[in-house]
Amino acid sequence: MRKPIVLGNWKLNGTTAASEALVASILAGLIEWDAVDVGVCPPFILIPQVIHQAAHTNLAVGGQSCSEYVLGAYTGEVSADMLREVGCRYVLVGHSERRALFGETNEMVARKVNIALKSGLTPVLCVGETLEERQSGRMNDVVRGQIQAVLNVVGIRSFERLVIAYEPIWAIGTGLTASPAQAQSMHAMIRGVLSEHDPAVARGVRIQYGGSVKADNAAELFAEPDIDGGLIGGASLKAEDFLIICRAAADSLRFI
Protein backbone atom coordinates (compact mmCIF):
# COMPACT_ATOMS: atom_id res chain seq x y z
CA MET A 1 0.00 0.00 0.00
CA ARG A 2 1.25 3.47 -0.83
CA LYS A 3 -0.39 5.94 1.51
CA PRO A 4 -0.67 9.35 -0.13
CA ILE A 5 1.17 12.22 1.44
CA VAL A 6 0.29 15.90 1.22
CA LEU A 7 2.73 18.51 2.46
CA GLY A 8 2.22 22.25 2.59
CA ASN A 9 5.27 24.28 1.66
CA TRP A 10 4.72 27.69 3.20
CA LYS A 11 7.91 29.11 1.67
CA LEU A 12 8.71 32.60 3.03
CA ASN A 13 5.22 33.27 4.36
CA GLY A 14 3.67 33.41 7.79
CA THR A 15 3.64 35.46 10.95
CA THR A 16 3.22 34.03 14.42
CA ALA A 17 -0.47 34.96 14.41
CA ALA A 18 -1.21 33.86 10.83
CA SER A 19 0.54 30.55 11.38
CA GLU A 20 -1.41 29.89 14.55
CA ALA A 21 -4.73 30.59 12.83
CA LEU A 22 -3.84 28.48 9.78
CA VAL A 23 -2.73 25.49 11.84
CA ALA A 24 -5.81 25.73 14.07
CA SER A 25 -8.08 25.59 11.01
CA ILE A 26 -6.13 22.70 9.47
CA LEU A 27 -6.27 20.74 12.73
CA ALA A 28 -10.00 21.32 13.06
CA GLY A 29 -10.50 19.69 9.65
CA LEU A 30 -8.02 16.84 10.04
CA ILE A 31 -9.52 15.00 12.97
CA GLU A 32 -9.18 11.23 12.73
CA TRP A 33 -7.88 11.10 9.18
CA ASP A 34 -5.69 8.12 8.60
CA ALA A 35 -5.88 7.56 4.85
CA VAL A 36 -3.34 10.28 4.11
CA ASP A 37 -0.17 11.61 5.74
CA VAL A 38 -0.40 15.38 6.13
CA GLY A 39 2.28 17.84 7.10
CA VAL A 40 3.29 21.47 6.85
CA CYS A 41 6.72 22.98 6.26
CA PRO A 42 6.82 26.45 7.85
CA PRO A 43 9.80 28.82 7.84
CA PHE A 44 12.37 27.65 10.42
CA ILE A 45 11.49 30.29 13.01
CA LEU A 46 7.86 29.16 13.18
CA ILE A 47 8.60 25.43 13.43
CA PRO A 48 8.68 25.07 17.24
CA GLN A 49 5.40 26.95 17.55
CA VAL A 50 3.69 24.74 14.95
CA ILE A 51 5.09 21.58 16.53
CA HIS A 52 3.76 22.66 19.90
CA GLN A 53 0.34 23.43 18.44
CA ALA A 54 0.19 20.17 16.50
CA ALA A 55 1.42 17.95 19.36
CA HIS A 56 -0.65 14.75 19.73
CA THR A 57 -2.38 15.30 16.39
CA ASN A 58 -1.80 13.68 13.00
CA LEU A 59 -0.33 16.84 11.49
CA ALA A 60 3.40 16.40 10.93
CA VAL A 61 5.91 19.20 10.55
CA GLY A 62 8.89 19.52 8.25
CA GLY A 63 11.69 21.92 7.38
CA GLN A 64 11.95 23.54 3.96
CA SER A 65 15.65 22.76 3.73
CA CYS A 66 18.56 21.70 5.90
CA SER A 67 22.29 22.21 5.90
CA GLU A 68 24.60 19.82 4.10
CA TYR A 69 26.79 20.07 7.21
CA VAL A 70 26.32 18.46 10.60
CA LEU A 71 27.65 21.28 12.78
CA GLY A 72 30.36 23.88 12.95
CA ALA A 73 31.25 27.27 11.52
CA TYR A 74 28.43 27.59 8.97
CA THR A 75 26.72 30.87 9.72
CA GLY A 76 23.02 30.93 8.96
CA GLU A 77 22.60 27.20 8.54
CA VAL A 78 20.13 24.87 10.29
CA SER A 79 21.07 21.20 10.58
CA ALA A 80 18.94 18.12 10.01
CA ASP A 81 19.68 17.03 13.59
CA MET A 82 18.31 20.34 14.89
CA LEU A 83 15.10 19.88 12.90
CA ARG A 84 14.78 16.36 14.21
CA GLU A 85 15.45 17.42 17.77
CA VAL A 86 12.60 19.93 17.81
CA GLY A 87 10.24 17.30 16.44
CA CYS A 88 10.23 17.60 12.65
CA ARG A 89 9.43 14.47 10.70
CA TYR A 90 10.20 15.70 7.17
CA VAL A 91 12.59 18.00 5.37
CA LEU A 92 12.29 19.23 1.79
CA VAL A 93 15.55 18.80 -0.07
CA GLY A 94 16.47 20.33 -3.39
CA HIS A 95 13.34 22.37 -3.95
CA SER A 96 13.72 24.09 -7.31
CA GLU A 97 13.86 27.50 -5.62
CA ARG A 98 16.81 26.29 -3.55
CA ARG A 99 18.47 24.93 -6.69
CA ALA A 100 17.81 28.00 -8.86
CA LEU A 101 18.13 30.86 -6.36
CA PHE A 102 20.58 29.47 -3.80
CA GLY A 103 22.90 27.45 -5.97
CA GLU A 104 22.10 23.93 -4.78
CA THR A 105 23.62 21.40 -7.14
CA ASN A 106 22.65 17.75 -7.59
CA GLU A 107 25.68 16.82 -5.49
CA MET A 108 24.73 19.16 -2.63
CA VAL A 109 21.19 17.85 -2.73
CA ALA A 110 22.49 14.28 -2.51
CA ARG A 111 24.61 15.19 0.54
CA LYS A 112 21.60 16.83 2.18
CA VAL A 113 19.44 13.75 1.57
CA ASN A 114 22.16 11.63 3.14
CA ILE A 115 22.45 13.82 6.20
CA ALA A 116 18.67 14.06 6.62
CA LEU A 117 18.38 10.26 6.50
CA LYS A 118 21.14 9.91 9.09
CA SER A 119 19.34 12.29 11.42
CA GLY A 120 16.15 10.23 11.21
CA LEU A 121 14.17 12.71 9.12
CA THR A 122 12.27 11.66 6.02
CA PRO A 123 13.74 13.70 3.18
CA VAL A 124 11.38 14.87 0.45
CA LEU A 125 13.63 14.87 -2.60
CA CYS A 126 12.35 17.51 -5.04
CA VAL A 127 13.08 17.07 -8.73
CA GLY A 128 11.79 18.71 -11.89
CA GLU A 129 12.68 20.31 -15.19
CA THR A 130 12.53 23.87 -16.53
CA LEU A 131 10.24 24.86 -19.38
CA GLU A 132 13.21 25.05 -21.72
CA GLU A 133 14.32 21.55 -20.76
CA ARG A 134 10.80 20.24 -21.42
CA GLN A 135 10.45 22.05 -24.72
CA SER A 136 13.77 20.70 -25.94
CA GLY A 137 12.74 17.18 -24.95
CA ARG A 138 15.43 16.81 -22.28
CA MET A 139 13.10 16.56 -19.29
CA ASN A 140 13.48 12.85 -18.70
CA ASP A 141 17.29 13.06 -18.78
CA VAL A 142 17.29 16.01 -16.38
CA VAL A 143 15.05 14.33 -13.84
CA ARG A 144 16.89 11.02 -14.22
CA GLY A 145 20.14 12.86 -13.50
CA GLN A 146 18.67 14.45 -10.37
CA ILE A 147 17.58 11.04 -9.08
CA GLN A 148 20.82 9.34 -10.10
CA ALA A 149 22.94 11.86 -8.19
CA VAL A 150 21.12 10.88 -5.00
CA LEU A 151 21.25 7.17 -5.80
CA ASN A 152 25.02 7.47 -6.18
CA VAL A 153 25.37 8.76 -2.63
CA VAL A 154 22.70 6.99 -0.59
CA GLY A 155 21.95 3.84 -2.61
CA ILE A 156 18.63 2.36 -3.65
CA ARG A 157 17.65 0.92 -0.25
CA SER A 158 17.55 4.43 1.22
CA PHE A 159 14.69 5.22 -1.14
CA GLU A 160 12.53 3.16 1.21
CA ARG A 161 12.95 5.98 3.71
CA LEU A 162 12.33 9.01 1.55
CA VAL A 163 9.62 10.68 -0.48
CA ILE A 164 10.08 12.10 -3.96
CA ALA A 165 8.31 15.25 -5.15
CA TYR A 166 8.13 15.79 -8.90
CA GLU A 167 7.68 19.51 -9.47
CA PRO A 168 8.02 20.82 -13.02
CA ILE A 169 9.53 24.26 -12.50
CA TRP A 170 7.28 25.84 -15.11
CA ALA A 171 4.26 24.82 -13.04
CA ILE A 172 5.41 26.20 -9.68
CA GLY A 173 3.51 29.29 -8.59
CA THR A 174 2.52 30.00 -12.19
CA GLY A 175 -1.03 28.66 -12.24
CA LEU A 176 0.12 26.31 -15.03
CA THR A 177 -0.30 22.72 -13.90
CA ALA A 178 1.15 19.72 -15.64
CA SER A 179 -1.72 17.74 -17.12
CA PRO A 180 -2.47 14.55 -15.24
CA ALA A 181 -1.03 12.65 -18.22
CA GLN A 182 2.21 14.69 -18.26
CA ALA A 183 2.66 14.23 -14.54
CA GLN A 184 1.82 10.52 -14.64
CA SER A 185 4.31 9.95 -17.42
CA MET A 186 7.14 11.54 -15.42
CA HIS A 187 6.17 9.72 -12.22
CA ALA A 188 6.23 6.43 -14.11
CA MET A 189 9.62 7.34 -15.58
CA ILE A 190 10.99 8.03 -12.07
CA ARG A 191 9.63 4.73 -10.80
CA GLY A 192 11.22 3.08 -13.83
CA VAL A 193 14.65 4.53 -12.99
CA LEU A 194 14.39 3.15 -9.45
CA SER A 195 13.07 -0.14 -10.75
CA GLU A 196 16.31 -0.69 -12.67
CA HIS A 197 17.93 -0.95 -9.24
CA ASP A 198 15.20 -2.58 -7.15
CA PRO A 199 11.64 -3.12 -8.38
CA ALA A 200 10.21 -3.56 -4.88
CA VAL A 201 11.69 -0.29 -3.66
CA ALA A 202 10.42 1.41 -6.82
CA ARG A 203 6.89 0.13 -6.20
CA GLY A 204 6.90 1.32 -2.61
CA VAL A 205 8.33 4.82 -2.89
CA ARG A 206 5.82 7.64 -2.66
CA ILE A 207 6.05 10.23 -5.42
CA GLN A 208 4.20 13.50 -4.87
CA TYR A 209 3.28 15.92 -7.61
CA GLY A 210 3.82 19.63 -7.01
CA GLY A 211 3.22 22.73 -9.09
CA SER A 212 -0.01 24.75 -8.89
CA VAL A 213 -1.99 21.97 -7.23
CA LYS A 214 -5.27 23.58 -6.22
CA ALA A 215 -8.54 22.51 -4.66
CA ASP A 216 -10.10 22.11 -8.09
CA ASN A 217 -7.40 20.08 -9.85
CA ALA A 218 -6.02 17.88 -7.04
CA ALA A 219 -8.43 14.97 -7.46
CA GLU A 220 -7.67 14.41 -11.14
CA LEU A 221 -3.92 14.52 -10.53
CA PHE A 222 -4.09 12.16 -7.54
CA ALA A 223 -6.24 9.73 -9.52
CA GLU A 224 -3.21 8.86 -11.67
CA PRO A 225 -1.70 5.53 -10.66
CA ASP A 226 1.81 6.77 -9.87
CA ILE A 227 0.89 10.05 -8.15
CA ASP A 228 0.84 9.63 -4.38
CA GLY A 229 -0.26 13.02 -3.10
CA GLY A 230 1.12 16.50 -3.50
CA LEU A 231 3.57 19.15 -2.39
CA ILE A 232 1.45 22.27 -2.13
CA GLY A 233 2.71 25.85 -2.15
CA GLY A 234 0.20 28.67 -2.55
CA ALA A 235 -2.90 26.60 -1.81
CA SER A 236 -1.41 25.38 1.48
CA LEU A 237 -1.76 28.87 2.94
CA LYS A 238 -5.56 28.58 2.91
CA ALA A 239 -6.82 25.94 5.30
CA GLU A 240 -10.00 25.32 3.37
CA ASP A 241 -8.19 24.67 0.08
CA PHE A 242 -5.46 22.64 1.76
CA LEU A 243 -8.05 20.41 3.42
CA ILE A 244 -9.86 19.81 0.13
CA ILE A 245 -6.53 18.74 -1.37
CA CYS A 246 -5.83 16.44 1.60
CA ARG A 247 -9.27 14.88 1.23
CA ALA A 248 -8.69 14.31 -2.50
CA ALA A 249 -5.44 12.50 -1.64
CA ALA A 250 -7.12 10.40 1.06
CA ASP A 251 -9.77 9.36 -1.45
CA SER A 252 -7.05 8.22 -3.85
CA LEU A 253 -5.47 5.76 -1.37
CA ARG A 254 -4.33 2.80 -3.38
CA PHE A 255 -3.17 -0.70 -2.75
CA ILE A 256 -0.29 -2.07 -4.77
Ligand code: PGA
Ligand atom coordinates in the same frame (compact mmCIF):
# COMPACT_ATOMS: atom_id res chain seq x y z
P1 PGA B 1 2.79 26.08 -5.86
O1 PGA B 1 4.20 25.66 -5.24
O2 PGA B 1 1.77 25.07 -5.36
O3 PGA B 1 2.52 27.45 -5.33
O4 PGA B 1 2.93 26.03 -7.33
C1 PGA B 1 4.58 24.31 -5.15
C2 PGA B 1 5.96 24.20 -4.56
O5 PGA B 1 6.82 25.04 -4.86
O6 PGA B 1 6.25 23.27 -3.79
